[in-house]
Structures are given as C-alpha cells and as structure tokens.
Amino acid sequence: MSVEVLDGNTIVNFVGDEEAFTVSVHELFVNLNSDHDGQLSYSEMLKELQNLRVFETHFGIDQSMSPSELASEYESLFTKFDHDSNDRECGSRGVQG
Numbered sequence: 001m002s003v004e005v006l007d008g009n010t011i012v013n014f015v016g017d018e019e020a021f022t023v024s025v026h027e028l029f030v031n032l033n034s035d036h037d038g039q040l041s042y043s044e045m046l047k048e049l050q051n052l053r054v055f056e057t058h059f060g061i062d063q064s065m066s067p068s069e070l071a072s073e074y075e076s077l078f079t080k081f082d083h084d085s086n087d088r089e090c091g092s093r094g095v096q097g
C-alpha cells in the first residue's frame with residue numbers, strides 16, 4: 001500500500017490551475033459515470049468510495065466497521081450531495097460525461 005501526502009501549497013496550486021483542475025475533474029467524472037447519463041448515482045459513487053476505502057482505514061490502518069455501519073456512512077455521505085433526494089446527484093453541471 002502506498003500513501004501519498006499532499007501539502008497545502010500543492011493543492012492550492014492545482015486548484016488554481018483552472019485548466020488542469022477542469023481536465024482532472026472531467027476525467028474523474030467520466031470514469032465514475034459508468035452509465036454515461038451525465039449524473040453520478042449512489043451506486044456509481046459507492047464503487048469509488050469502496051475502492052478508496054474512505055471509512056475502512058485510518059491512515060492506512062484497517063478499522064473494524066461492520067458492513068451495515070459502512071453502508072450507513074456511505075449513504076450519509078451521498079445524501080449530503082443529493083440535494084433533491086433522487087439518488088442521482090453530483091450532476092454534470094458544466095461537465096459532459
């Protein structure tokens with residue numbers, strides 16, 4: 001397992017480089033939007049979150065969470081973006097997928 005550490009300046013410079021940031025976001029969106037409908041569904045987001053193991057590790061060390069606890073955490077995260085509660089959010093505003 002590798003761990004990448006980014007400092008604040010690296011992130012600020014990346015976000016400040018509008019072209020590089022836009023290309024990166026577009027590529028990520030296209031990869032996540034597997035059905036190419038222009039929106040990210042919960043299932044599309046869930047696949048990425050599970051790959052990243054967002055809640056399953058703490059600085060690379062496995063944490064014990066039950067599958068139901070994980071599902072609850074992931075669903076809670078998704079609902080923060082799903083403003084109209086239609087299970088299809090993180091739309092492609094300005095990004096075509």
Ligand SMILES: [Ca+2]
Nearest residue numbers: 033037039040
């Ligand atoms: Ca989609």
